Amino acid sequence: PGTTTIAFDLGKYLDCQHYNAKTDFGAIGDGVADDTAALQAAITAAITNKTCLYLPRGSYKITASLVVTSTLSNGLTLFGDGPTASIIYCYAAGVSAFTGGHIYDDGYLLVEKPHFIGLGVVGVNGDASSRGDHGFDMATWAHFLLERVDVSGFLLDGVHMRESVIGTICDCHIYGNRRYGIYGEVTAHSPGYGNHGVTIRNSEVQGNKTGGIWMEVSSQLNIVNNVVEANTNFGIKLTRVRAFNLVGNYGEGNGATHIIIGDNASLACIAGVISGNNLENASTVGVTSGIEVNNAYGVSVFGNFMFNCVLALHFSSIAHNCSGGPNHTVDPVSNESADSVLLYNGVFTGPRGMSGTWTPVPTSLGGTGITYDARYVVCGDLVTYFIKILGTGLTSTTDVTQLTIPHTLARLSAGVAIRGGSAALNAACLATTGGYITLPTFASTSRIDITISGSLS
Structure with missing residues (x-):
């Protein structure tokens, strides 16, 4: 209105019929006056009369939740002059900026078509007693x-669904x-329902104290092209999605893990794609994973880049019919890189990314210019490691000379093929179920191929 500079193009909203929260309902927007009553009246009128609501530039203090019905x-379409302007x-404690909807034991009250554009929503700084609970507390919003x-700045979640x-x-x-930052919760009223058809895209979720994005019991979920960084414990977590x-x-x-899929035996994730993600720089040295698939069926992990993550990619033993690779990992210790491959179901992580002890180059191996490539295939209960060492x-x-493997395998067998130089040998390794194999004697070769097979139980 007038000659006021706005943060972005609001033409499509200003051109429609709309109320002005200041001129039509008496909101002050000076950060001192309590605007709760004026804003609630404006929201109710906008819904009742099917009219957009404009929140002009200003700082609006509220001391009770604004209820959307x-x-x-x-x-409801509520728009402002931009997130740093309106x-x-x-x-007050217990206040969510926007709330509405209700879940009953025998049903629910929907909030339909609530749209919010160009706003800032802040839980006031200070101790816990002076902060709002959620920015948006969305019970049965559609x-x-x-x-x-x-x-x-909220005591609990930025967005709570x-x-x-x-x-x-x-x-x-x-x-x-x-x-x-964003929490999609499942409640005791309808534990199997959850949040469905939600898209989170082109957003930044940053510096939240427990985690970035956690979605429970959801389906048709898309988390695409976001920056998720510096969140404590994890970046993105999905359970029963x-x-x-x-x-x-x-x-x-992001704390301990960038992406967590599944939680325990009762919280499996089913049918998903994890691809094209760039995951870097563990904040908790020694425990951080790039991607951790704990309990899942039919999840595909490919085309991801993981740098400086202590555990690059980990599939647990209850990840079924999952596939991983090719992915690219850069090792935090030596900056060695390798492609990683997993087929079917079971356990997998990249070089130096095992959940147990993993020595990719055998101890006491002599030679110069040593490089390696390691790949793994898991099918049912059988795991096979393919390791190539050049030098x-x-x-x-x-x-x-021993090579430590990442898991204690029952019925372990191992073989080695020595090629190049003056050595030519195909032999069985001395294998143990204690997690390592001992190589046979060889000298002056340029390539070693090692195959290790065993049962996971």
Whole structure:
């Protein structure tokens, strides 16, 4: 309105019929006056009269939650001058900036078509008692949209979803909340329902104190082209999610693990793709994983880049019919790189990325210019390791040179093929079930191929 400079093009909203929260409902927006009543009246009128609501530039203090009751025929579009211009500040414990909907033991109350564009939503800084609970507390919201919204500083979650469906969070910055940036929760009222058809894209989820994004019991979930960084414990976590895509995300410095799929035997994820993600720089040295698949069926992990993650890629023994590779990992210790391959089901991680002890080059191996490539195939209960070592003047002395493998395997067998130089040998290795093999004697070779097979139980 007038000559006010706005943060981005709001033409498509300003050109439609709309209320102005200041001029039509008396909101002050100076950060001092309590605007709760004025904003609630504006939201209710906008829904009732099927009119957009404009929140002009200003700082709006609220001391109670703003309740959204929009329906399929009476939605809500609330837009501001941008996330650093039109800002709502929550000042009291137990307050969520926006809430609405309800879940009952025998049903639920939907909130339909709530759209929020160009806003900042802040839990006021200070001790826990002075912070709002959530930026958006979304119980049974449908066809929702958060676009160009910043959410920060809340005691619990920036965005908290419960049984919400068909929604999009895009071009948002969700940061500095004391629990999760985005949390899709399942409740005791309907434990099997969850959140469905949700897309999170082109957003930054950063510096949240417990984790970045956690979605429970969901389906048709798309988390695409986001920056997820510096969150404590994890970047993205999925539990009991089916039909999901995690594609093109950038993760850096996320606590213990960048991406976690599945939690335990009762929280399996089913049918998903994890691809094209760039995951870098573990913040917890010695324990951080790039991608960890704990309990899953039919999950494919390929085309990801993982740098400086202590465990690059890990599949647990209850990951069934999953596939991994090719992925590219860069080792945090020596910056060696290798492609990684997993077929069918079972356990896999890349070189130096095993969940147990893993020595990719045998101890006491003599020679110069040593490089290696390691690949693994798991089918059912059988795991086979294929290891290729190249170098000049490679030598081994029996009972001295050993290669430690990542798991204690029953019925372990191993063979070695020595090729090049003056050595030519195909022989069985001295194998143990204690997690290592001892190579036979050989001298002055340029290539060693080692095959190790065994049962996981």
